[in-house]
Structure formats: structure tokens, C-alpha cells
Amino acid sequence: MAETILVIAEQREGKLNRVSLETVAGAQALAKQTGWTVEAAVVGGESLAAPAAELAKTAVAKVYAVEDASLEPYTPDGFVTALKAFIESRRPKLVLLPHTYQVRDFAPKLAATLGAALVSDAVGCRYEGGKLIFTRQMFQGKYAADISVAGDGPCFASFQSGAYRADQVAAGDAPVEKVSATTGEIRTRPEAPFKEVQQAVDLSQAGIIVSVGRGIKELKNIEIAQALADALGGELAASRPICDAGWLPMARQVGSSGQTVSPKLYLAIGISGAIQHVVGMKGSRNIIAINKDAEAPIFEIADVAVVGNLFDIVPALTEEVKKAKG
Amino acid sequence: MIFRTPLEGIEHPQMEADVVIVGGGPAGMACALRLAQLIAAHNAAHPDAQLSKENIYVLEKAREIGQHCLSGAVLDPRSMDELLPEWRTEAPIEAEVTSDSVYYLTRKSAFKAPITPPPMQDHGNYVISLNRFTKWLGEKVEAAGITLFSGFAGSELLLDGSRVLGVRTDDKGVDKTNRPKSNFEPGYDLKPKVTILAEGTRGSLTKQLCERLGLLENRDGVIRNPMTYGVGVKELWELPSGRIRPGEVLYTMGYPLTTMEYGGAWIYGGAENPGGKDNTVSLGFVTGLDYPDPRTDPQHVLQSFKQHPFVLRLLQGGKMVRYGAKTMPNGGWWAMPPLGGDGWMIVGDAAGFLNSQRLKGIHLAIKSGMLAAETAFEALTSGDSSAKQLAKFQQKVESSWIRQELYPVRNFHQGFEHGFVSGVLNTGLLMATGGYGLRNRYPAHAGHERMRPLWDIMGYPKSREQLLGPAKGDGQLTFDKLTDLYHSGTRHEEDQPAHLIIHNTDICNTRCTREYGNPCQHFCPANVYEMVEDADAPGTRRIHLNAANCVHCKTCDIMDPYQIIDWVPPEGGGGPSYDGM
Numbered sequence: 001m002a003e004t005i006l007v008i009a010e011q012r013e014g015k016l017n018r019v020s021l022e023t024v025a026g027a028q029a030l031a032k033q034t035g036w037t038v039e040a041a042v043v044g045g046e047s048l049a050a051p052a053a054e055l056a057k058t059a060v061a062k063v064y065a066v067e068d069a070s071l072e073p074y075t076p077d078g079f080v081t082a083l084k085a086f087i088e089s090r091r092p093k094l095v096l097l098p099h100t101y102q103v104r105d106f107a108p109k110l111a112a113t114l115g116a117a118l119v120s121d122a123v124g125c126r127y128e129g130g131k132l133i134f135t136r137q138m139f140q141g142k143y144a145a146d147i148s149v150a151g152d153g154p155c156f157a158s159f160q161s162g163a164y165r166a167d168q169v170a171a172g173d174a175p176v177e178k179v180s181a182t183t184g185e186i187r188t189r190p191e192a193p194f195k196e197v198q199q200a201v202d203l204s205q206a207g208i209i210v211s212v213g214r215g216i217k218e219l220k221n222i223e224i225a226q227a228l229a230d231a232l233g234g235e236l237a238a239s240r241p242i243c244d245a246g247w248l249p250m251a252r253q254v255g256s257s258g259q260t261v262s263p264k265l266y267l268a269i270g271i272s273g274a275i276q277h278v279v280g281m282k283g284s285r286n287i288i289a290i291n292k293d294a295e296a297p298i299f300e301i302a303d304v305a306v307v308g309n310l311f312d313i314v315p316a317l318t319e320e321v322k323k324a325k326g
Numbered sequence: 327m328i329f330r331t332p333l334e335g336i337e338h339p340q341m342e343a344d345v346v347i348v349g350g351g352p353a354g355m356a357c358a359l360r361l362a363q364l365i366a367a368h369n370a371a372h373p374d375a376q377l378s379k380e381n382i383y384v385l386e387k388a389r390e391i392g393q394h395c396l397s398g399a400v401l402d403p404r405s406m407d408e409l410l411p412e413w414r415t416e417a418p419i420e421a422e423v424t425s426d427s428v429y430y431l432t433r434k435s436a437f438k439a440p441i442t443p444p445p446m447q448d449h450g451n452y453v454i455s456l457n458r459f460t461k462w463l464g465e466k467v468e469a470a471g472i473t474l475f476s477g478f479a480g481s482e483l484l485l486d487g488s489r490v491l492g493v494r495t496d497d498k499g500v501d502k503t504n505r506p507k508s509n510f511e512p513g514y515d516l517k518p519k520v521t522i523l524a525e526g527t528r529g530s531l532t533k534q535l536c537e538r539l540g541l542l543e544n545r546d547g548v549i550r551n552p553m554t555y556g557v558g559v560k561e562l563w564e565l566p567s568g569r570i571r572p573g574e575v576l577y578t579m580g581y582p583l584t585t586m587e588y589g590g591a592w593i594y595g596g597a598e599n600p601g602g603k604d605n606t607v608s609l610g611f612v613t614g615l616d617y618p619d620p621r622t623d624p625q626h627v628l629q630s631f632k633q634h635p636f637v638l639r640l641l642q643g644g645k646m647v648r649y650g651a652k653t654m655p656n657g658g659w660w661a662m663p664p665l666g667g668d669g670w671m672i673v674g675d676a677a678g679f680l681n682s683q684r685l686k687g688i689h690l691a692i693k694s695g696m697l698a699a700e701t702a703f704e705a706l707t708s709g710d711s712s713a714k715q716l717a718k719f720q721q722k723v724e725s726s727w728i729r730q731e732l733y734p735v736r737n738f739h740q741g742f743e744h745g746f747v748s749g750v751l752n753t754g755l756l757m758a759t760g761g762y763g764l765r766n767r768y769p770a771h772a773g774h775e776r777m778r779p780l781w782d783i784m785g786y787p788k789s790r791e792q793l794l795g796p797a798k799g800d801g802q803l804t805f806d807k808l809t810d811l812y813h814s815g816t817r818h819e820e821d822q823p824a825h826l827i828i829h830n831t832d833i834c835n836t837r838c839t840r841e842y843g844n845p846c847q848h849f850c851p852a853n854v855y856e857m858v859e860d861a862d863a864p865g866t867r868r869i870h871l872n873a874a875n876c877v878h879c880k881t882c883d884i885m886d887p888y889q890i891i892d893w894v895p896p897e898g899g900g901g902p903s904y905d906g907m
Contacts, residue, residue, distance in 0.1 A: 219861060244872070245861065250820075256812070257820060257874065274808040297801070 003093035005031060006154075007040040008083065009055055010100055012074075014047030016054045018205060019098040021166035024058050026125060026159050027096050028170055033127040036093060037061045040174075041086065043079055043181070045072020052176045059172030068181035073193075076106040077186045084113055085182035092154050094132065099158040111156045117149045118156040123163045161204060162262030162283045201235065201251045208234030208265045211254055211281070212242055215270020215291060215310055219247045224314050225269055231321040237261070239277045255280035270310050273298025290314065327831055327871065328504050330823040330894055332482060333497060336512045343381045343518035345702050346493055348480035348531055350386030351395055352456065352688050353674025354524035355463035356409055356695035357702075358384050362470035364703040377706060379471040383516065385495060387479035387878075389899040391464030394878055396560060396652045396907045397456040397688060398592050398608055400448050400575060404727070405692040410466070418458040420596035420606070421572035423448040429636070431581035436636035445683045445735075448575050453594045453608070456688065457907045479895030480525065481513055483534050488713075490669040492517035493531065496898050504823045519711045520702045521670045524695065527653045528555065528880035529676035530894050532663070541663045551770035553657040553678055554739060556589060557881045559628045559851050560610030561810070562648035562906055569640050570595040570607045577685070582630035582792040585746040587622070588614030588739075591631050592685070593640070604644075606906065612685075614742075615653065615885045616773035619783050620845035621794040624651070624881070629804040630792035641803050649805075649813040650904050651851035651879040656682035659736035660767050665723060666716035671698045679728065683735040683753075690728055697722040734761035740768035777887050779841045795848065807853050814877050815903030816852065818896050824873040825896035826854060826882060833888055834869040835860075842887050844869070849885050852877045877902045 009020035680687030741752030
């Protein structure tokens with residue numbers, strides 16, 4: 001019987017976290033090399049039907065909905081108890097998770113209780129000479145380290161956001177099996193989640209980002225970029241000087257002291273491309289840069305370089321987008 | 327703009343101690359180690375009258391020992407041989423110096439001095455990374471039983487009249503508006519018998535002490551020169567093997583500076599990297615912080631230096647891996663403050679223990695730390711840490727080889743006050759007269775006073791562009807300031823008040839713009855100071871601080887022409903990450 005790769009997907013309040021699909025894509029890529037079977041599991045309370053169904057549309061052998069009322073809301077104790085029992089019963093060879101905040105909270109404890117190794121924040125995985133080799137970045141990306149895991153037990157690994165593409169997931173039709181989760185003592189009682197006073201923004205979930213820099217000149221001009229973001233259905237972001245000036249909240253800052261994002265499309269408007277900003281967005285799939293300085297460093301990493309006045313280009317672009325969308 | 331100021335009405339936990347050393351650099355580490363040795367020897371000889379090492383603390387603002395240490399560096403082994411005779415077998419050494427040479431650069435050519443001037447001969451010295459070396463010293467200090475508090479800055483001096491009672495560490499968890507956050511922790515009031523200030527160049531507590539006690543005034547028949555400084559801007563490079571061999575030491579003078587500026591470059595060959603294909607090379611430029619043109623940008627000076635054909639061919643195919651900057655006190659013997667008083671001593675760069683002619687200070691820092699430790703030890707055993715007791719530190723320094731080395735070069739830097747040519751002539755005269763020159767004590771002027779207003783420098787020759795304004799950089803061998811800064815690894819807790827206190831920002835926005843064109847934008851090697859469009863008053867500009875960029879070099883505190891900037895330590899743990907520097 002072939003070995004299994006188990007993907008632990010993440011959901012919140014009945015909505016599947018998109019990054020879980022990246023993990024599935026990674027698992028599928030690995031399955032091609034190893035010939036192993038891919039299964040997916042999602043853990044929670046009563047609201048698992050929708051996320052499980054979404055997972056079932058991918059080419060995996062089976063989707064498990066591991067549920068119990070006590071697992072809503074998320075607690076590390078609850079998840080670890082449930083997943084420990086589940087993994088012991090299924091005995092996968094490899095457990096893959098997306099490297100999210102929630103995974104960072106429970107995965108180390110889960111791996112430790114099973115006496116298993118956890119390779120976290122990996123950017124790739126391959127099968128060589130009968131061994132699983134994970135790649136991790138070190139020293140802020142200056143080095144990449146290959147890590148192989150010794151021992152028999154299941155091996156755990158979490159993938160960095162953007163390491164695999166959610167849109168490269170092979171489609172399929174998998175059966176969904178409900179599993180009654182094993183429960184145990186839960187020592188923490190989470191309070192209701194709260195948002196910042198300003199509207200919380202999660203740029204890491206945005207597929208399209210329109211980002212502004214110093215070239216936007218004044219606070220009131222940001223609405224030009226906002227209009228483009230709205231037309232494209234994307235999120236507004238900014239480089240550091242804009243957030244330092246208070247024109248946009250810190251939550252929208254992209255860069256070494258802000259967020260790292262890797263959307264399908266990143267529009268850099270009036271951004272020079274200083275290295276501190278670039279490290280926060282260079283993983284983006286497509287980069288379009290608009291800047292009037294032909295020698296701006298942003299053009300070195302842009303896929304499409306538009307040298308010109310953003311105040312002419314962006315409104316015109318917004319119009320064309322609206323027309324194209326009908 | 328809200329600056330970091332002490333919070334009112336906060337209760338600070340009190341901690342008694344025997345000795346507190348503020349600063350974990352080579353001076354602080356040597357002091358701690360020597361103290362541990364003396365106590366161990368004492369305890370071995372007096373089994374029934376043991377002294378404890380448990381109440382001796384070293385405060386270091388960086389997250390790790392050595393993390394904020396930056397220097398060339400070439401180490402004279404003299405004091406290490408006294409401190410730890412077996413150090414050569416254990417300490418991380420890049421290379422033993424194999425050759426030294428001095429070059430004079432013009433715009434296009436390089437002239438090698440036929441012989442290296444004796445003060446700059448480095449035979450018997452060692453190329454080290456001060457960061458690695460200090461880290462190793464830190465391990466020795468901890469192994470010796472002294473407690474190192476890293477991530478804690480000495481924030482305020484606790485004074486009672488003219489007695490130093492101790493040091494208050496930084497308040498943690500203070501937000502941008504200077505109010506306590508949910509993780510607020512008040513600083514500790516450490517109250518030792520002896521406080522030793524080893525903060526390094528332009529120490530903030532040292533500055534507080536000198537101001538509050540009037541230590542720099544001329545009195546008791548002693549006339550003091552103001553301390554003068556240079557800023558060293560450094561890049562660490564991986565160069566193909568053979569370009570600059572391990573142990574090869576080069577100094578340059580001249581281009582890109584003109585006769586109106588003081589300074590020069592160093593290139594030191596460090597160790598081979600595993601694989602044997604390349605080795606680490608330390609490369610940097612010291613610009614004297616007494617230049618006349620307010621548009622001078624020391625980081626730009628370094629980039630222009632690298633574009634000189636002599637240097638460019640050395641760097642081809644190489645990779646810049648780290649960047650940093652730090653000032654150094656070159657004022658010499660006459661500019662040093664009193665070294666000991668009621669409950670306090672000052673060691674290392676904080677007191678100006680640096681031989682500006684040889685460009686070396688680490689060995690002096692170490693020796694000063696050792697002598698301070700001996701003085702502190704005597705204070706502990708005698709129970710007397712009064713001014714009279716601790717003034718013995720000054721006497722120890724004056725009867726040691728520190729004076730033998732520093733006294734003859736007491737006028738070296740002052741000789742350059744009227745330019746390069748007269749500096750060289752003066753140096754000759756000084757060397758012939760044992761340092762006396764024309765009148766034993768050459769006066770000096772604080773560097774910021776030598777800065778000329780914009781209208782005064784308009785007449786200066788145009789051929790000075792290589793010094794002025796921001797560097798553009800080609801991204802391969804030369805870099806703009808932001809790209810260089812990225813390689814300093816500098817990080818701070820973002821939500822905290824600005825630690826560069828500008829006492830009157832109106833001056834920045836009006837008078838300074840007119841008179842000097844806001845030189846802070848140029849002299850800061852970390853792009854902390856920017857003049858930005860004022861959103862509330864279109865058409866005008868105002869000062870903006872990117873405090874999180876700060877690399878703790880102290881250039882701003884030194885060079886601001888109005889002396890309205892006070893650098894104080896940010897929340898402990900923040901700052902640059904000078905691995906290998």
C-alpha cells in the first residue's frame with residue numbers, strides 16, 4: 001500500500017484559507033515524484049462542510065473533516081489532541097501544513113507529542129535517493145539549506161506562503177469523510193477575536209495589490225490608486241514613507257519592516273524600489289511598475305515597466321479596466 | 327514629534343551592586359574579565375574573606391555581545407598579552423598582518439609611499455573582526471562568572487550632587503507617544519559602589535556626566551580641548567582570493583577628500599572562506615567630522631573611494647555583504663575628560679583612549695579597562711569608592727604605557743586643523759620634538775564649529791562633487807545609502823519614541839535650512855534624517871526622523887551645527903547587526 005501525504009488545511013468560521021491550496025499543490029507535486037497518495041484533512045467545529053467541499057474539488061484521494069464542537073474556536077490543546085489521534089490512526093508518511101500563524105501555534109506541539117521532526121517555513125521539497133529533502137531559507141534569504149529528516153515516524157513540514165501556487169492545484173473529485181475528533185483537556189479559553197480599531201487588512205490574502213510610494217506626492221492623490229484597486233478588485237498597499245506619514249495604516253505597509261506579500265499581481269505606483277521595499281514583494285507573480293524615473297531600481301524586478309507620469313497613466317488605466325470588465 | 331524622555335511617576339525596581347560596567351565592548355569586557363581575575367586570585371589567597379562576583383554586572387544595549395561593535399580592525403596585541411597570555415590560540419583572529427602599505431590617491435592615480443611611516447607599520451599586529459573578538463571576550467567573561475545583561479541600555483545616570491549613585495536602564499514597552507504599552511517594564515535602578523562608563527564613542531551617559539559635573543571645563547590648572555571625531559563608514563566584502571590577501575593592510579590618503587578635509591581609507595585582508603575561492607576583506611573610509619562643507623556625505627565619500635581605479639580593480643567580481651558606520655574620538659590626550667571621580671570611572675573610546683596617528687584604540691581600550699578594574703578592585707577591598715580613591719585610575723593611566731603611547735601624539739590631530747598640507751608638516755615637526763611641536767598643547771575646535779554656512783562654501787571649487795550629497799551607486803560595486811543600510815541589519819522595535827532628541831525642531835525647519843541646508847540628511851550614514859514636504863504647510867519642508875534606521879554611530883550628536891541633538895539609547899535590543907564587522 002502506498003505511503004500517504006496528509007495535508008492539514010486551515011479554515012476559519014467555515015471559510016477555507018486559500019493558502020491551504022498551495023500546500024495541496026505542493027503535496028501533489030511531491031506525490032508525482034514519490035508515487036505516494038495525497039489526502040487532506042480540515043479540523044474544526046460544525047462549519048466544516050464548505051471548506052471540506054472546496055478541498056474535495058482537488059485531486060486528492062480523500063478529504064477528512066475532523067470535527068467536534070469543542071474545536072470551535074481554535075485552541076492549540078484541542079487541535080493537537082484531535083490531530084495526534086487522527087495521525088496515529090492514519091499513519092501518514094508525511095504531514096504538510098501551510099506556514100500560517102495558526103500552524104506556528106500548534107504544529108511544534110503536535111510534532112513534539114508524536115516525537116516527530118518538523119521542518120518549518122520550507123520553500124520547497126523534493127524526493128531524492130529515497131529521501132525527502134526540504135529547502136529552507138537562511139540569513140534573510142541569502143542562503144538556502146537542504147534539510148533531510150532521519151527516523152521512521154511521520155515527518156512534518158510547513159510551506160512558506162508563495163512556495164507553491166494555489167492555481168497549480170490539479171482538480172479532482174474526492175470523497176469527504178467525517179471523522180469524530182478525539183477530545184481532551186483544553187487549558188485555554190480564547191476570548192472573542194477582535195480587530196484593530198482601524199479595519200484590519202490581511203494583505204497576504206490579496207490576489208491583486210495596488211501599492212503606492214512617495215511618487216503619489218499627497219494624501220489626497222491616494223484615491224487615484226484606490227480607484228484602480230477597486231476597479232481591479234484588489235487591495236491598496238504602500239511603501240514605508242506613506243505609512244510613516246500616516247497616510248495609510250501600518251497594516252498596509254509592504255517591505256522589510258512591514259508585510260511580505262506574493263500576490264498574482266503587484267502594481268507599484270510611484271515606488272522607487274529601494275531594497276527595503278523590494279524584499280517585501282519580490283515574490284509576486286507579476287509586477288507592473290509605474291514611475292517617471294527611468295532609472296528607478298523597481299524596474300529591475302518589474303515584469304512590465306511603465307516609465308511615465310502616474311497621474312496621467314493610472315486614471316487612464318482605471319478607465320480601461322472598467323471598460324474591459326464591462 | 328515625540329522624543330524619548332523619562333516617564334514621570336514610575337517606580338523603578340532598585341538593585342544594589344558592587345560594580346556596574348555600562349557597555350559590553352572591548353573596554354567593558356576587558357574590565358569585567360580583569361576584575362574577575364583579581365577576585366579569583368583574592369579568593370584563592372583569602373579563603374575566609376571571599377569576595378563575590380555575583381554583584382558585578384555588565385550592561386550592553388545590543389541583543390548580543392559584539393552586535394554593535396564595528397571597527398577595521400588591526401589589533402596591537404600588547405594589552406591582550408597582559409590580559410590573557412594564551413589568547414592567540416583561542417581568540418578569533420582573521421589573520422596576522424603580513425604587509426602594510428600607505429598610498430596617496432589623486433583623482434586617477436595612486437602613489438605608494440616608499441616606506442610605510444613607522445606609526446602605521448603593523449608588523450606583529452593582527453587583523454581582527456571586532457564583532458567576533460568581542461563576542462569571544464564575552465564568552466570568557468561569562469565563563470569567569472560575571473553577569474552580562476544584553477538587551478539593556480544604560481539610559482540615565484543617577485546622581486546625588488557630584489556622586490554617581492548608579493545607572494537606570496531603559497524602560498521597555500514605551501509607545502511612539504511616550505506612553506506605557508501593555509508590555510511596559512520600567513528600567514532598573516542599579517546602585518553599585520563603582521560605576522564604570524564603557525559606552526564607546528560619544529557615550530550618552532558620559533555626555534550626561536560631563537555636562538552635569540562640568541567635567542570639560544578648564545579648571546584646576548588643566549585646560550581641556552574639546553573632543554574631536556571622525557566617522558568610519560565600513561563595508562565588508564567577499565573578494566576573489568589573491569586580490570587582498572589575508573593579513574594585507576593598506577591605508578590611503580587623498581582622493582576623494584581634498585586638502586580641506588581630514589580622513590583616509592583602510593583595506594584589511596581577512597580570513598579565507600571555506601572553499602578557498604574568496605576571502606573576507608574589510609574596507610572603509612574615515613571622514614573627519616570637522617569638514618567645512620555641510621553637504622559632505624561620508625557614505626558618498628566611501629562610494630567615491632571605491633570608484634577610484636586603484637580600488638575598482640580590487641573589487642571586481644566581489645560581493646558586499648555588510649555595511650555599518652561608527653564614529654571614533656581622535657582628539658587625543660588633551661581632549662580626554664577626567665577619568666575617575668566620586669563613584670565613577672570612564673574607559674575606552676568613551677574617554678577618548680585612541681591613538682589617532684596609528685589609528686588604533688582597541689588595545690588602549692582593553693588596557694584602560696584593565697586599569698579601571700584594578701582601581702575598582704581596590705575600591706571594593708578598601709570599601710572606599712570616593713573621588714580620592716577612584717582618581718587613582720587617572721594616576722594608573724598616567725604611569726602606564728598608555729601615557730607613553732598617547733602623550734607623544736597629543737597634538738597629532740590638531741596639526742591638521744589648517745588642512746592636509748600643514749597637517750603633514752606639523753606631523754613631521756611633532757615627531758621630531760617628541761610631540762611638543764611649537765607649544766606643548768595645540769588647541770582644538772569642536773568639529774561642528776568648523777562647518778561653514780552655505781553662502782561661505784559657494785566659492786569652493788566645483789571639483790568636489792564626489793563628496794557632496796547622496797551617492798547614486800551602480801548596485802554592483804557602489805551603492806546608494808538605503809541599499810547600503812539594508813546590509814547593516816539594523817532593526818528596532820517600531821512602536822517607540824524617537825531616540826534622537828532634537829531640542830528645537832523649528833531650527834531644523836527654518837534656520838538650519840537657510841544656513842546649512844540641513845546637513846543631517848548628508849552626514850547621517852543611515853538615512854535617519856530627512857526633510858519632507860510638510861503636508862500641513864504646502865511648499866515648506868520639515869524634519870522627519872526614520873529612527874528605526876539608526877546604526878548608533880553618534881555622528882548626529884557630534885556634527886549638528888547647533889548642537890541641539892541628543893542621542894539617547896533606544897529600547898534595548900535594537901540597533902545594527904554587525905556580524906563579522
